Amino acid sequence: MKNEDEPKDKRLKPGDAQKLTMAEVAKYVGVSAMTVSRAFRQDASVSEETRKRIMEAVDALGYVLDLSAGSLSSRRSGFIAALVPSINNSNFSDTARGITDALENTGLQLLLGYTDYSAEKEEELIEAMLRRRPEGIILTGGSHTARARRMLAKAGIPVVETWELPEDPINHVVGFSNSEAMALLVRTLASQGYRKFGYIGGTTARDTRGSQRRSGFQKTVEELGLGPGRMISFGVPPITMEQGGQAIVSLLERWPDTEVVLCVSDLSAFGAIMECTRRGMKVPRDIAVAGFGDYEISSICHPRITTINVDCYGIGRQAAARLLHALQSGEATGDEITLTSYRVVLRESTDRAGAPTV
Amino acid sequence: MKNEDEPKDKRLKPGDAQKLTMAEVAKYVGVSAMTVSRAFRQDASVSEETRKRIMEAVDALGYVLDLSAGSLSSRRSGFIAALVPSINNSNFSDTARGITDALENTGLQLLLGYTDYSAEKEEELIEAMLRRRPEGIILTGGSHTARARRMLAKAGIPVVETWELPEDPINHVVGFSNSEAMALLVRTLASQGYRKFGYIGGTTARDTRGSQRRSGFQKTVEELGLGPGRMISFGVPPITMEQGGQAIVSLLERWPDTEVVLCVSDLSAFGAIMECTRRGMKVPRDIAVAGFGDYEISSICHPRITTINVDCYGIGRQAAARLLHALQSGEATGDEITLTSYRVVLRESTDRAGAPTV
DNA sequence: AGACAAGATGATATCGATAACAATTTGAGA
């Protein structure tokens, strides 16, 4: 048996754990557990004096509220779930940050998961999340398995789909049209005189936003009468910087007269530009390149990369705001679409003047 | 009243929510709730036939297990908490991915938070996490507020500190010495003939790993008799690509004869190199630059950046593995230190041959 | 002074699953 008389260990260590409950705090203070519970919520009616005494006891005893117990009786988990394709992609981690920031001081906590661009993984994650009874859920995109849709419908919580404009929205939407955004970029560059367009993207439709960008590209090039675009598919999405470099090599081998190459994201665009530079080509003098997403790198690198700026952080904030609103108003059925902004950011990599760099 | 005879809505919508409980599934199948509960756990003893019938009912009814109720009685929350400084930094999101991957199929779920490099924010988050009664917690670094340490000790759960080697570890450690890693980089470059070393880092000690790298730099430069290093502090950590560019300008104005500049991370190194390029300087011909962290960008950009490769993903995996081991063995006190690997990656940006690039 | 509203606090039932133990069935070996 341990010596219980030795009150202080020189160093605090795990293992001293006592299962402190609210009831024990209550006994210590000389009130009921219910009063302690009230002291933890700002809206409850407890006298200032009692709350102070309780909080002192909480501090002294080192009590930490147990939300899992509370959420059972209050029937509110205090969770919001969000699924993004990848947390290593700064566009999506910006969105996650937007969600977290919007949730601050709401008493809601974010449960984050990443689907790795797979609808099956998404389905699994949705189930795992729903087991925690989140009060709302934020998804990326509009492609979900049938079972995922069924589970979501049954859950009876507000759902926000983001980053796209799904054809058949589940509930709320906060996003933009990836295909129109890419179309805008094509038209902008065409108006600057570019005629021979190439495109670099991934090989499969796993990345639905990527597919939408691709189709926006293709459609617009044809509408403008600039023939079919020169499309190169390279690698399973999300395609990396390195694959961007390999892809542009293929593209230029096949269609050496290409004037400008649009990429599914800034990362592949950057890889493409670096590979060109390495091979002695100058961007934009020999070939112009544009990306999508306006990652930090694109405004810093040399040459700076033309791209579409997307309000990633705002998507997160607005998605969370929509959820909060739905929770407050109690409505679980509103089908609202919030369009988020995007804009073309013209930079050196497509500069028609094509001033030889350096 | 709604027409309950119409069995299928054309489109499933939230709002159909029924509070389905295990007891109702049990009644539907004709067994007890306990048996349904058992059917959900793989180790429990239920006949295959019963489990099948139960799972069919679960499917038919659309029941989703409620873990919050279960964790109350089983006294196991099924959560692991992890705090990282930032999820927008790919080094840390790699670590988060490592943790998530290691947790797969363990029935444990990750609760992720980001501290924004602040010990106060960390303290708040630790409390918020502990309210969910995680079974273990993973922290970044070894600097915590006194109250945070107290709460952790009291929680009685295994704690893993990562990415550093704290002087006074709480419990488990999975990391490496940032100062020795930086020292290794200095010595490696010194052995290649570099003599006049500069350093770019942030202005405050908020980023403890950054501070350690800085002191490792300073110490080693002095040990090698290369005088005090030329240090530029620029911006509140984490310093951005852009700040890296601004910093190298300051540094070269003040010490124009600097031969090589080490940066607290690859991101600032990249910014520095791009700014130099933009100003007509060639890297490494006119100035050599190195980073830290081996971000994807460093192996792609031109010139490729010399750096320290850190096993970010492995840190996450090993931290989670250590936690799992502690949970299995029931020990909550083991003070083990797991060293993770790092290595110098020499690339073009410090190539002594200094071949003019392009 | 009496009445009543507002504020503070307490008692009890309950959220939905699971631990722990009890009861029952099944099957193998004697």
Add this chain to the structure above:
DNA sequence: TCTCAAATTGTTATCGATATCATCTTGTCT
């Protein structure tokens, strides 16, 4: 065929907080 262990299933209490309703103060207004 009988016995006993293993496998299967059921019963009841419980996890720790909170909803709900009841009770008790306090102060104000007539």
